[in-house]
Amino acid sequence: MTATDAERWRELGQQLRVDSVRSSAAANSGHPTSSMSAADLMAVLADKYLRYDFDAPEDPRNDHLIFSKGHASPLVYSLFKAAGAITDEELLTFRKLGSRLEGHPTPIIPWVDVATGSLGQGLPIGVGVALAGKRLDRLDYRVWVLCGDSEMAEGSMWEAFEHAAFYGLDNLTAIIDVNRLGQTGETMHGWDLDSYAKRAQAFGWHTIEIDGHDVTSIDAAYTEASAADRPTLIVARTEKGHGVSFLANHEGWHGKAVPADQEGAAIEELGGIRSLVITPPGPEDLKPLILGELHAEPAPTYTDPVPTRKAFGEALAWLAGHRPDLVVLDAEVGNSTHTEDFQAVAPERFVQMFIAEQAMVGAQTGLQALGKTAFAGTFGAFLSRAADFVRMGAISRANLRLFGSHAGVSIGEDGPSQMAVEDLAMFRTLHGSTVLYPADGHATIKLVTTMCDLPGISYMRTTREATPVIYDPDEEFPVGGSKTIRTSGDDAVTLIGAGITVHTCLEAADTLATEHIVARVIDAYSIKPIDAPTIRRALEETGIVVVAEDHRVEGGLGDAVLGAIAATGPLSGSVHKLAVTDMPGSGTAEQMRAWAGIDGASIASAARGAVAAR
């Protein structure tokens, strides 16, 4: 470091502050003071340490910078300006309709890997990015995560600390911008830097405490972090609103733009508008390693009943030999979800995240940002633990391939805490999501294969118990399709099921047939997008639709069917939703389905009643 370096960093820090003030003032909203506290930290990083080619953001050798404190978006965008990536004019479009410079950063901007703005997610995502560099691609890029002090209260941060240490991610540096002030007052630990450092040390990290406005200390800390044999936490004491006397360390300025009548004074105190342009150091010359031996075995086939969760695991194991980009994350239930089958053949691409679902989806989000085809899952019920991570994944335009086993009351004895009966609603509601629920082993194999190339959030729900094989191995299952399994020229009623209820619908159809009621049976394996034309036609042709699902009556297959009907024309006929409407307990799978009114007898009874009332 030279005196010139230090002077340039100080100037750059001031520029980032000025531009944070200006952009948020132009928007009349945003978080300038939370940006100003971290400006010096980012100035030194971008100028000297961040090996990043702004002209080639997809270069796999680039370092990664993640703003876990996504509300410091004025600082990110000001940094993009300083790097010559955006113009000053664009900077001032911040938060305006149509601008890519949204209130919080998202990957519609080429230099942003993932969306942040829900606190406590950037570091878990950073773990995934670092894991890819360290364990998968074996590239020596470094991952830098800027964290807020308030978000250290989120448990997901400590999941990330745990995993980063466990996997020896010495390529990961987290920086806490300890500006002391949260949204409503002082954080739990204020400026007690030790409190953060001692926690991180206990979790196995190297820690460095610094004055976050002293560029010399910042420089030394980055050098030390880069050389550490463990993940490093830099705990930086800063001031919120640093550099402007009426903002610095003052309460009441969180998430507020500097008003027009004070903007000039703020900029003047910061030394005026600057237009320094820096070029971060470029990435080093290395190539990603291709992991995994490829082979071209045929897909598994089945004749005997098989649980779809088992077929799912076998599909992943089979695909491991075809797709070197495939990575599977587990939350320590691989012997239940059957990802252990993948682990057995591709252990180097299997990542054990232990019982930490948020960290699992966070790491998955990081891995997919690096181009990995990453599957992650656990019991469907426990994916709700990561609901906010999945929600943010949609905003990240991430390709998250999720799976949930142990669907519905059909798991039986384990009881309601283990039963996924709200998962379809959670996944259906997300923007651009795909929701799949296969009824047999062959449908599972085909749909898992399809999921590998689906964009956005995709979710597969699997069943605990074995179900009969009802499809040929070469049957195709397009997303948005359905299978009309049983039909005649003269169907009196339509039964729609998915997954396990395809089988109870078939059972009901058999019963009804003995009573000379001919039922059409539709397997709605693609719950979203759903096959609206087929459902519409069934309603028009039979006049009665009975939908049975092993899920709560709200938000799942029944609502999808009604939505499809409403969207395709005037309403007619009748639709009967059979689903879980009370709180389940323990019992056998069959007892629980009978209790919920979704077994063959209940479906037959509902259909019989509707036909009689016609």
Next chain:
Amino acid sequence: MTATDAERWRELGQQLRVDSVRSSAAANSGHPTSSMSAADLMAVLADKYLRYDFDAPEDPRNDHLIFSKGHASPLVYSLFKAAGAITDEELLTFRKLGSRLEGHPTPIIPWVDVATGSLGQGLPIGVGVALAGKRLDRLDYRVWVLCGDSEMAEGSMWEAFEHAAFYGLDNLTAIIDVNRLGQTGETMHGWDLDSYAKRAQAFGWHTIEIDGHDVTSIDAAYTEASAADRPTLIVARTEKGHGVSFLANHEGWHGKAVPADQEGAAIEELGGIRSLVITPPGPEDLKPLILGELHAEPAPTYTDPVPTRKAFGEALAWLAGHRPDLVVLDAEVGNSTHTEDFQAVAPERFVQMFIAEQAMVGAQTGLQALGKTAFAGTFGAFLSRAADFVRMGAISRANLRLFGSHAGVSIGEDGPSQMAVEDLAMFRTLHGSTVLYPADGHATIKLVTTMCDLPGISYMRTTREATPVIYDPDEEFPVGGSKTIRTSGDDAVTLIGAGITVHTCLEAADTLATEHIVARVIDAYSIKPIDAPTIRRALEETGIVVVAEDHRVEGGLGDAVLGAIAATGPLSGSVHKLAVTDMPGSGTAEQMRAWAGIDGASIASAARGAVAAR
């Protein structure tokens, strides 16, 4: 402690193990080995330390025992047998249909406070229970939480560690049953007791490391914990399946009953069936403190537009003077959600949980178990962080009063990460839930008041921006009702909105009126239960329903309306759902509503088109 004590504890430990083996063998499912590891820990606790009257589980002076590792249910139930609370016959109904001894414990059993079974939740709930004793009721009961070692990977546990230390909860003792083996193999830290202890110390806890099968050490640890000036973590080294040679510390026995042909050998090795009955020490004689000054001010009223979030905060502040049982939890956004208004008048009943939504809902679950009327919330988007806690709250039959501010794209500039557009689906899907979304200040006041006495999960969604006052202060808003705000004898179309879209529906109705299209406008403030008869009648009378909601098109108001129609008779007419169907960005509230197609102009256009097509 006498030699007799130690001998009794050892015998009791063996009995608990035998009964864990027997009950799960009878069910042919369950987790005996995870129960056996903690049997000695629970034997000493129940016999000497747990001040609990099994004949009076509602006694507010009782200690609380929470099994955070809920899968050790055979151990809990065996303990109930040992305490004489259930018979041996009932013990053997474990996991059978109709038995209250479900796969994982729930409060349908009188001696269970809360449901567990989703790992990492018992300790955060225990924080709430301890907080009530320490800060609210000022009772000296003690809270004992039995934790598994696998669940220490859940970040929610570390949120709990943080809060327990911050609030000085010296009445809380957590015990980690370090049996080394998770579901699929060794945990992250195996038998490294120090790894847990040093983390907990860093978070401000007192820690004790012991051999979890040595009753003398266990006894000493409980005595030490009871005297500590901080929350205490007892880290106990144990063996999974302890006491039976073919189970003890063997992999492959997680969640498996001992097969019938090995059950006899297991019981024999444990010394046979016993029927010791113990009586835990009773609670001490103290009375709960009543906090808060009561006063009888009238409810707030409004004439000018007011944000419903602001009316919400003012409602809580007003109710603070009427209800000493009212407690409000915040996730450090009280100046946005306006719970700061409650904090200002009742600081002793306001609990700051910082940015830790899981811990917030966990503590709330604990507080309501103690009879508190507890409200908790944050931005609606961030409640998804606590989705699994809310899901488990439903299984706990907990009365969780939740609120989410900043609903929909109407928040404007902050962008999608801060917009609640999936929250209605999340809350609608839960068993027994109530979902409320007021359109003005007066509706808010009435509905918050109603929420105070609602059972189960209730959710109120509030709006960021000010909305006009459209109701009189004395208007009533029953749950399950709606308001037909505008109607004539000859309505051509029905517009249904809730919250912000009530106002855009009114705007649309004004526009349509100028075109001589008379629109009925319904405010569906009660989204669940929804006013099905009124909606049915509107569809029958007008033939066209347009539903507009500031939420994703799946799982929200539109689906609720369709469900109500399907449930009340044959389908007829047409229903048009206007909702968020693409990924939002930043813009003003009005721009975002226009973008989503839920502003007045879009609603008018949809209605106009539907009327023309009739």
